[in-house]
Amino acid sequence: MDKKDAISTESNTAKKQKNTFSGNVGYILAVAGSAVGLGNIWRFPYLAAKYGGGIFLLVYLILMLTFGYAMIISETAIGRMTGKSPVGAFSAFGSKKWLKFGGGINAVVPMLILPYYSVIGGWVVRYVAEYLRGNAAEAAEDEFFGSFISNSFVAEICFVVFVFAAFLVIIAGVKNGIEAVSKVVMPMLVILAVITAVYSVTRPGALEGVKYFLVPNFRDFSIMTVVAAMGQMFYSLSLAMGILITYGSYLKKESDIEQNTTRVEWFDTGIAILAGLMIIPAVFAFTGGDIKTLKAGPSLMFITLPKVFDSMGLGNIIGNVFFLMVLFAALTSAISLFETCTATIAEELGFSRVVSSLIVLCVSLILGTASVFGYGIWSFVRIFGMQILDFFDFLTNSVMMPVSAFFVCILIIRVIGFDGVAKEVKLSSKFRRQPMYYIVTKYIAPFFLMIILASSIASALGFITI
Ligand code: PHE
Numbered sequence: 001m002d003k004k005d006a007i008s009t010e011s012n013t014a015k016k017q018k019n020t021f022s023g024n025v026g027y028i029l030a031v032a033g034s035a036v037g038l039g040n041i042w043r044f045p046y047l048a049a050k051y052g053g054g055i056f057l058l059v060y061l062i063l064m065l066t067f068g069y070a071m072i073i074s075e076t077a078i079g080r081m082t083g084k085s086p087v088g089a090f091s092a093f094g095s096k097k098w099l100k101f102g103g104g105i106n107a108v109v110p111m112l113i114l115p116y117y118s119v120i121g122g123w124v125v126r127y128v129a130e131y132l133r134g135n136a137a138e139a140a141e142d143e144f145f146g147s148f149i150s151n152s153f154v155a156e157i158c159f160v161v162f163v164f165a166a167f168l169v170i171i172a173g174v175k176n177g178i179e180a181v182s183k184v185v186m187p188m189l190v191i192l193a194v195i196t197a198v199y200s201v202t203r204p205g206a207l208e209g210v211k212y213f214l215v216p217n218f219r220d221f222s223i224m225t226v227v228a229a230m231g232q233m234f235y236s237l238s239l240a241m242g243i244l245i246t247y248g249s250y251l252k253k254e255s256d257i258e259q260n261t262t263r264v265e266w267f268d269t270g271i272a273i274l275a276g277l278m279i280i281p282a283v284f285a286f287t288g289g290d291i292k293t294l295k296a297g298p299s300l301m302f303i304t305l306p307k308v309f310d311s312m313g314l315g316n317i318i319g320n321v322f323f324l325m326v327l328f329a330a331l332t333s334a335i336s337l338f339e340t341c342t343a344t345i346a347e348e349l350g351f352s353r354v355v356s357s358l359i360v361l362c363v364s365l366i367l368g369t370a371s372v373f374g375y376g377i378w379s380f381v382r383i384f385g386m387q388i389l390d391f392f393d394f395l396t397n398s399v400m401m402p403v404s405a406f407f408v409c410i411l412i413i414r415v416i417g418f419d420g421v422a423k424e425v426k427l428s429s430k431f432r433r434q435p436m437y438y439i440v441t442k443y444i445a446p447f448f449l450m451i452i453l454a455s456s457i458a459s460a461l462g463f464i465t466i
Pocket of ligand 1: 036
């Protein structure tokens with residue numbers, strides 16, 4: 001029996017013992033649930049506004065359909081082929097040091113993201129609570145956000161509520177937890193997103209914003225448009241974090257990987273576009289077309305939007321709809337991070353699912369609390385000039401993520417081979433975009449990844465601004 005056969009037999013045995021998704025719909029919604037998150041709703045619109053509106057969107061779409069596609073296919077195929085989460089998946093191909101490192105880094109990234117992502121999830125919990133209590137006017141006050149996050153006690157409670165919700169879903173299992181929640185929450189999210197977007201684009205003065213967002217203007221193009229779009233694509237599609245490898249390991253052999261990938265890509269991008277349509281025109285209408293406000297970055301969702309909602313008359317209702325949608329999006333993403341960490345611990349250390357998820361919960365509580373305190377009682381702490389939460393964000397997304405993606409590419413180029421991936425994908429798909437997959441993975445991806453890494457480090461050191 002050669003190595004690949006051994007792997008596939010092993011994976012079949014692994015699958016018998018393991019949870020799997022019940023079918024395609026559950027799988028697609030769970031992966032889309034991972035992909036659609038704060039990145040789509042909060043990050044995408046302000047990056048689009050900052051990097052030229054329509055032209056950013058165009059560059060993003062091109063990258064998503066080529067590079068993004070290749071990365072999703074690669075990770076899913078690796079997961080399904082081995083039936084393992086990242087560490088096990090990499091070491092299924094040998095015991096060389098770089099394989100250990102590649103699997104390790106793919107597994108560590110989600111463990112570092114989950115805590116601070118949940119802190120932001122906690123902020124969303126607070127806004128949902130305020131809107132449910134009818135406090136749209138309070139949420140729109142200048143000081144609201146700042147004084148909330150600097151109050152470590154309240155922020156900590158919100159954070160704990162959020163991580164706990166994710167924990168409960170993980171305990172329930174892949175099918176009864178992740179899949180069941182995604183099946184309910186994702187359709188609701190789409191409905192809420194459509195309602196908010198329609199409401200926003202029909203405000204007086206909003207049309208200018210729609211134009212700015214959708215019509216490309218080549219004069220706005222710069223190399224930073226590409227760099228920013230690329231970083232965003234990785235984040236948004238949850239790439240290079242071991243998530244798609246883990247979810248791929250739960251995928252049945254008869255599931256069409258190529259078709260699933262296309263669906264997930266469009267789901268994720270569709271929600272990002274809807275988020276752009278909710279936020280950019282609404283802020284345009286509110287500020288009379290002042291792009292500066294849109295470029296404000298993080299404060300846009302928590303400070304500017306509540307003001308915009310409050311000025312709209314229906315502030316309470318639309319604020320409720322909007323933040324509930326954000327909460328769903330953030331929760332399903334956190335669940336995917338939680339699952340990846342849990343699966344890795346269970347597989348590598350042999351603990352039960354419950355014990356493994358308790359370990360993940362504890363680590364998240366410790367690291368997340370540090371991020372909460374970083375805005376409050378520990379606000380004097382700076383790591384490389386950054387606040388604790390910003391530091392975790394920078395470390396994972398700007399430094400570790402390109403490195404872990406690089407290892408995925410090298411694993412494919414040097415060990416599995418394009419034929420190996422193609423064989424796995426073709427078990428259930430036509431693999432129409434195989435030639436493109438080959439060119440992107442072999443020639444373009446490693447080069448692009450180096451550019452992301454270099455540019456994000458340069459920006460952290462203050463040489464360029466992203
Ligand atoms: N893809 C998610 C988003 O767009 C973010 C995320 C990052 C989710 C990392 C899981 C892991 O918000």
